Amino acid sequence: MIFLPRNTAIFSIFVALILTVGAQMTHAQEGFTSTHSITCPTPLHFGMVVTCPAGGAVSVPLQGSARTTGCVIVSPGTSHAGQCRVDQPGGLNEQLQVAVLGPTVLQGEAGQMQVDQFVLHSASGQSSSAGDFLIISESHSAIKVGGRLNIGPGQANGVYSGAVTLTVITE
Numbered sequence: 001m002i003f004l005p006r007n008t009a010i011f012s013i014f015v016a017l018i019l020t021v022g023a024q025m026t027h028a029q030e031g032f033t034s035t036h037s038i039t040c041p042t043p044l045h046f047g048m049v050v051t052c053p054a055g056g057a058v059s060v061p062l063q064g065s066a067r068t069t070g071c072v073i074v075s076p077g078t079s080h081a082g083q084c085r086v087d088q089p090g091g092l093n094e095q096l097q098v099a100v101l102g103p104t105v106l107q108g109e110a111g112q113m114q115v116d117q118f119v120l121h122s123a124s125g126q127s128s129s130a131g132d133f134l135i136i137s138e139s140h141s142a143i144k145v146g147g148r149l150n151i152g153p154g155q156a157n158g159v160y161s162g163a164v165t166l167t168v169i170t171e
Contacts, residue, residue, distance in 0.1 A: 036096075038166060040084040044115075046149045047078030055153040062121040062144045072151055082145035084166055086136065097133040097169040098122075098143060104164050106149075110156030115164070117148040133169075 046058050047066060056070020058079070066079040088094060100118035117130035123142040128134040134143065145166070 035089055036168060036170070037087040037089075038084060038168060039087075040082060040145075040166065042080070042083035044082035044145050044147060044164065045078070045080050046074070047080075048075035049073070049149075049151070050075070051151050051155055053154050055151045055155060057148050057150050059117070059148040060146045062119060062127070062146045070151070082164075084143045084145060086141045086143060086168055088139045091139045093137050093139050094170055095135060095137045096141075097135055099128065099131075099133045099167050100145065100147070100164055101131075101167055104162050106160040106162035108156075108158040108160035110158035113152065113155065113160055114150045115147045115162070116150065118164070119146045120144065121146075 044060060046060060049058060050073040052071035054071050056068055056072035058072055058074055059067045059069075060079050060081055061067065062081050065076065066074045068074055086096065086098065088096075098120060100120070103114050103116035106113045106115060119130055120128040120134040121144045122134060122136050122138070124136065124138055126134055126136060136143075143166075145164070147164075
């Protein structure tokens with residue numbers, strides 16, 4: 001049993017951050033056009049969150065459990081990093097830059113929250129720091145996406161969701 005202090009709000013953030021699911025990107029290079037495919041079957045999920053009047057943050061790392069600041073608590077096992085896949089056509093191995101640019105605002109019936117400090121990691125072992133580009137060159141690359149949810153003082157209960165844009169730039 002968990003005992004919570006008075007004036008503690010409990011709300012679930014089934015923050016199904018949609019990471020540009022099924023997005024297609026087309027580019028032209030040296031006289032031919034190719035299409036890269038970006039799919040994101042697993043959304044970034046911040047989990048079931050217990051907050052209090054002071055607020056705080058929930059950081060979902062690329063591996064492991066969520067970390068919190070302030071008086072925020074995350075129910076164990078309810079958060080996870082998002083997962084995307086970038087496929088290059090015809091087995092190409094072009095060097096690509098991948099990033100989530102800027103913060104994202106999540107909307108809910110009771111208000112909004114901001115997600116920032118996105119981090120990326122590829123299956124080949126490459127990682128990016130918050131705000132930096134991840135460089136990949138595999139023809140098929142699995143990418144994990146983590147980030148930080150900022151919960152303001154007195155944040156209202158509710159379900160919050162939003163979209164995150166995964167940007168892929170060819171060189």
